[in-house]
Amino acid sequence: MLLIPCPWCGPREDDEFTFGGEADIPRPADPDALTDEQWADYLFMRDNRRGRHREQWCHTAGCRRWFIVERDTVTNEILGASTYGNSS
């Protein structure tokens, strides 16, 4: 079990959360200008990093906010959590 520190609600068990995959992947500003390959890369390709990994979680059963967690994918150690800047 992971104990995930929600930036608003504090540490809660992972049952309450939904995983949202790798963080920091911005949506292309002009999708129509992309080739199919570039679009597929945006949609599907992820790094599957070993070690420190920034990923998105949603506190589904709590405050229902998305935020970013940094987790070590080897040890499952949670290294921190942060919000998306000005979003709420």
Place this chain on the structure above:
Amino acid sequence: MSNPIPRRSPLGAIEPTQPLPHEGQLFERPFLTHVNLRLDPADSEALAAIQQVLGVRLPLTPNTTAAGQELLAAWLGPDEWLLLTEHHHPDSLVTDLQAALTARFASVVDTSAGQTVIRLSGPSALDVLARGCALDLHPSVFPPGACAQTMLARAQALLIAVDDTPTFDIIVRRSFAPYVAAWLKDSARDFGLRFPDSNAT
């Protein structure tokens, strides 16, 4: 004009339990007004307008409630609250809030029919809840006035600490209410709460 349809609460069959006083109580608080309110917490004018209507300042601290004379406001998210009251009709409360929030980026939704409140009270309430909830609900960390949305016996629930008997209000979706009530009764039996046979679920 039309035949009034008698309203039914989600747990209409569950009467207040009548155990010995020291054993605690488990009962539904039916037909309360529940209103979900969303607005930008940085909009201080909107917050002030809401305070005028509600007579209570919306709590901005996560997982806390603010109680007024007639109404309880519970924090659900950084921009979301649940308003609970028995003194306002849902329609009039929604109308008043909408009037106060005209031309603002906000949302007011009457959820009264979609959820219900189960009250659990008694010295063993912590033990009853601990069987299905991972949160530490001891009054030293979850004092009266605290609230938390979490999982209770695998159902999503909003827990509100009412007093340090301890007493909790458990707010669940209508469709989960019979299950959660049955689970609570089952959990509570081992801690001395007794239920009349007619209320067996």
